[in-house]
Amino acid sequence: MDFPAIWYGIAFLCGGLLTLSFVPLIHKRAVRLATRHIMASAPASTADIRAERDRSRAQVAAAIRHLEISLGKLKTKCTSQAAELARQVAEIHGLETELKRRASQPVEARRQAAEIHRLEAELKKRTSQSAELARQAPDMQRLEAALQKCASQSVEIGHQAAEIHRLEAELKKRAALISVLRVRREAEHAVT
DSSP: OOHHHHHHHHHHHHHHHHHHHHHHHHHHHHHHHHHHHHHHHSOSOHHHHHHHHHHHHHHHHHHHHHHHHHHHHHHHHHHHHHHHHHHHHHHHHHHHHHHHHHHTOSTTHHHHHHHHHHHHHHHHHHHHHHHHHHHTHHHHHHHHHHHHHHHHHHHHHHHHHHHHHHHHHHHHHHHHHHHHHHHHHHHHHHHO
């Protein structure tokens, strides 16, 4: 007979029996770790999820309202500036008419030359003010683009709400799995 082969076989069987005796302990440890992992990865509660979602909505709503107020102020400002621009254009036309009238009078030429220079300086000043008003028009377009961006963020919040609902369903499923694992663990404790 081949005694070393028999000894190897007996050693192998003993090792298998020892391994089988440790399997329940390893399984219990794995179940415990899996339960901890599931509990740690799950959100605290559905109330916390809803509160976070409501907070996000409130922040976006406040940002949108702030932009709407800013847009309203800018529209009012642009309207008043447009009225001021129209008034200044009318005044410029009046000054140009006065300048032409005074230039045609040769009697007071010297005195009016100084007045003409003053009126030309005033005309240049008003022209630069008109250019400044025209330059501020893109600010209003930028705010309208920001308002559209907020609207797209509102759509994104809708997507996030759908994700929250999906996570709530996942939470319920995990809670059911935890309940099943607890029942198994209690059953295993009852057996041992």
